[in-house]
Amino acid sequence: MSKVYFTDMRTKPGRSLPDKLELLVKRAGIETIDFKDKFTAVKIHFGEPGNLAYIRANYAARLVQFLLAKQAKPFLTDANTLYLGRRSNALDHITSAFENGFNPLAVPCPVIIADGLKAIDFAEIPLGLKHCKTAKIGAAIAESDIVVSMNHFKGHEQTGFGGALKNIGMGSASRQGKLELHSSSQPIIDAAECTSCGQCVKYCASKAIHLNADKKAEIDYKKCVGCGQCVAVCQFEAAQPVWDNSTDVMNYKIAEYALAVVKDKPHFHVSFIMDVSPNCDCWACNDAAIVPNIGIAASFDPVALDKACADMVTNAGANLNTVLNVKKQGELQNIEKFKLIHPNTDWLAGLKYAQEIGLGELNYELVKVE
Ligand code: SF4
Numbered sequence: 001m002s003k004v005y006f007t008d009m010r011t012k013p014g015r016s017l018p019d020k021l022e023l024l025v026k027r028a029g030i031e032t033i034d035f036k037d038k039f040t041a042v043k044i045h046f047g048e049p050g051n052l053a054y055i056r057a058n059y060a061a062r063l064v065q066f067l068l069a070k071q072a073k074p075f076l077t078d079a080n081t082l083y084l085g086r087r088s089n090a091l092d093h094i095t096s097a098f099e100n101g102f103n104p105l106a107v108p109c110p111v112i113i114a115d116g117l118k119a120i121d122f123a124e125i126p127l128g129l130k131h132c133k134t135a136k137i138g139a140a141i142a143e144s145d146i147v148v149s150m151n152h153f154k155g156h157e158q159t160g161f162g163g164a165l166k167n168i169g170m171g172s173a174s175r176q177g178k179l180e181l182h183s184s185s186q187p188i189i190d191a192a193e194c195t196s197c198g199q200c201v202k203y204c205a206s207k208a209i210h211l212n213a214d215k216k217a218e219i220d221y222k223k224c225v226g227c228g229q230c231v232a233v234c235q236f237e238a239a240q241p242v243w244d245n246s247t248d249v250m251n252y253k254i255a256e257y258a259l260a261v262v263k264d265k266p267h268f269h270v271s272f273i274m275d276v277s278p279n280c281d282c283w284a285c286n287d288a289a290i291v292p293n294i295g296i297a298a299s300f301d302p303v304a305l306d307k308a309c310a311d312m313v314t315n316a317g318a319n320l321n322t323v324l325n326v327k328k329q330g331e332l333q334n335i336e337k338f339k340l341i342h343p344n345t346d347w348l349a350g351l352k353y354a355q356e357i358g359l360g361e362l363n364y365e366l367v368k369v370e
């Protein structure tokens, strides 16, 4: 059974949340890794500018200071996005990271965009698994000696929630890798619901949607890469995922990619169960957090970590004035909230598969760190 270490949001003079983060990772055993002179990829999502739910740079600063004290060579990293936005090439991505506080003034290490200027620098890591024979991982992450992931735990429109597996699996993939991960998830348009607002046309990075002669959105499936952006942007439920097994397959592929990132090298994972927004930090906005801030969890096992975080969100009561639409604070305790928000996703299937391929285990012991 894997151990997941957890600390809550309570503080007192002399023990700030960054202090608790450092204490947590030490208690979880991070110091058993030999960091001396090792290139250490700190995999994080810098947040799309406009989104304010991403992990605060202050936490990254403390973790990096700790790694420097261990004589590591740390760098903050993420790979470019498939989406239109401000993180789809290295220049915009680094600028966005700096704007969001991940800059050398605040965090004492470089920011390296893992798959380079135009998202084509990747290493192909052999896997030979059911869904992916290889994984196309951003070169800087693939070439690192050690991976430490900092994961913002929140909902996700395509995978149910986004945690450690999503951050290291999907997040480390180069553009070609991301295409492979999304390739089973081309959406459909329900013309009867389409209001012709054109948002999906505007946000489709692949220029795969147009308004047809009837002024209804229409997808060119030869161009569509299945990124799901139109589904997320459509306010009228006209752009819809095809609910066969496509989201499960994406979760399976993410698990395989996550395995490619961490196999054969030391790795360690920290998840921040704070500002648990319903959707991904890739959005240039964040809807209200569905549950109160819960705390920080850390483990060597990313599967156990995701399961523990998901359980903690399930066990928490819901916040008022959120997409969950509850009438009294604390309602929905012991209800699986990601399922309510994203009813056609099944995150547990992805975690079970991750266990099956040896990435980690679902059973965990939660160890509280005061
Ligand atoms: S965003 Fe939705 S409603 Fe608007 S054009 Fe696209 S499919 Fe139609």
Ligand code: SF4
Binding pocket: 186, 187, 203, 204, 205, 206, 207, 208, 209, 219, 223, 224, 225, 226, 227, 228, 229, 230, 231
């Ligand atoms: S049509 Fe939708 S899923 Fe396909 S590429 Fe465009 S935004 Fe992505």
